[in-house]
Amino acid sequence: MSEPETDAEGGDETVTSPTPGSNLAGSNQSQSGTLISNPIIQSQNINVFYGDEQALQDVTMDIPEKRVTALIGPSGCGKSTFLRCINRMNDLITSARVEGELLFSKKNVYDEDVDPVALRRKIGMVFQQPNPFPKSIFDNVAYGLNIQGYDGDIEQRVEEALKGAALWDEVKDQLDKSGLELSGGQQQRLCIARAIATDPEIILMDEPASALDPVAISQVEDLIADISETYTVVIVTHNMQQAARISDKTGVFLTGGELVEFDDTQKIFENPEHQRVEDYITGKFG
């Protein structure tokens, strides 16, 4: 868990963001919600529509750097949609339209001069179903480096990424084997190795453990804790115990694409401000 951040009292519906560009470390001037001293992502009034259907409503939240932020909520409430806003994966869905600002290190990723491909190199993504390429373990991890035309020591980078993903010891003697021959849990760690090989700043994970068996789940959870010392992790999970175990901050989305509450994970699980959040967390619905 993180060290304490600048907190502020307030039971409002809204989570107030610090003004972009201001340094709020040590400040306690918030009106409501929770201020974060080192946000790497600032979502400001994000609305997403698929055609005429609105999937996210005015989502405002600050995501702290080098911490684990969990997004929870019932199916269909917009968690994946929000994750895809961060690295502009929604661009790839023709019917999707995004309004509002999404700042990454104070720069709106929706500005015209932002190249989404370059953005996704800095903001990697791991999905629910492990999706290694039908290539060798080595080539899976080297993939992004090759695309970038990386001219350093690729073997060393692959080794570092596999070590970072806690997979090296299991595969170091079989790097030529197909990634598809690994177990599900190993495949997911391979995908995490692939994501970290290009040295991103943020790793988005959309239910990365929900297709795995219990042993693999706990390995992936340990890995998330490890990598959050180096990277910012934003993880969608419908497993509330998992969110409580691994995250520093938790955002609760409820029906209608509304971010109902965002706060320290402990606060969300022990003493949420909103009855609806408490009902969801205690299993009364969802």
Ligand code: ADP
């Ligand atoms: P969650 O990840 O919380 O289950 P999603 O972000 O996948 O929720 O979906 C939020 C809403 O947006 C749902 O109503 C869903 O049907 C809709 N939606 C998601 N993806 C698409 C898409 N590609 N096209 C149209 N509607 C979509």
Ligand code: MG
């Ligand atoms: Mg989803």
